Amino acid sequence: MQAAPPMQNADVDRDRFWEDVDAARARVVDVDEVPAALVEVLRGRPLAExxxxxxxxxxxxxxxxxxxxxxxxxxxxxxxxxxDGFEYFLGWLMAQGRTRWEATLADPDSLADVVDADTGDLDCEEMLYVAPTAAEDEEAFWAALPDKGEHLPPGPAGERFDFEDEDRMRRLLPRLTAIFYDEDER
Structure with a gap:
């Protein structure tokens, strides 16, 4: 799959964003290689883009x-x-491409389709820095970013609950908890 040619203006929409991520994903075998491949897809594009x-x-x-x-x-x-661990997990999820991202956001428990007890930590911090890494001048990139890199809202959406509440976690994520919580019982 060939990457789309660089855009002529700074209008990067969601579709174009995912085209770039999926193009990088198609270039590699291991998801850990996606950030480097995405940097290559983005390299040479104008700072505004x-x-x-x-x-x-x-x-x-x-x-x-x-x-x-x-x-x-x-x-x-x-x-x-x-x-930070959650953000790095989101980087891993983003590196999976649009289809997995959307499936997981629709149903977080659907990750049970792609993970198992031997998966290990799912994180990809490098995915958070592909754009500045691709920039010719990283300092200029950060200076041009309107929010200077601080992007998270005050708190996550939805009802807050205790992750240590195993019963609640099992109700929310029955397939994932069956894999990871019951691993020691096998």
Missing amino acids: LVAFREVQDELFDREAYRWDLWAAAYVINGGASD
């Missing part, structure tokens, strides 16, 4: 993924998830 790419990325995190139920999935899979 890279900033627009990051703004779409932040929007996807803020408006779609920064939710308690999704954080709970990260917590179950990774055996815990700090604030």
Whole structure:
């Protein structure tokens, strides 16, 4: 799959964002290689376009993924998830491509289709920095970013609950908890 040619303006919309991510994903075998492949897809694009790419990325995190139920999935899979750990998990999820992203946001428990007890921690911090890494001048990139990189809202969407409440977690994520909580019982 060939990457779409660079846009001539800074209008990076959601579709274009996902085309770029999916193009990078198609270039590699291992998801850990997606950030480097995405940097290559983005390299050489105008600064304004890279900033627009990051703004779409932040929007996807803020408006779609920064939710308690999704954080709970990260917590179950990774055996815990700090604030940073959750963001790195979202980086991993984004590196999976649009189809997995949308399926997981529709049903976080659907991650049971792609993980198992031996999966290990799912995180990809590098995915959060592909746009500035692709920039010719990283300092200029950060200076041009309207929010200077601080993008998360005050708190996740949805009802807050205790991730240590195993009964609640089992009700919310029955398939994932069956994989990760019951692993020791097998």
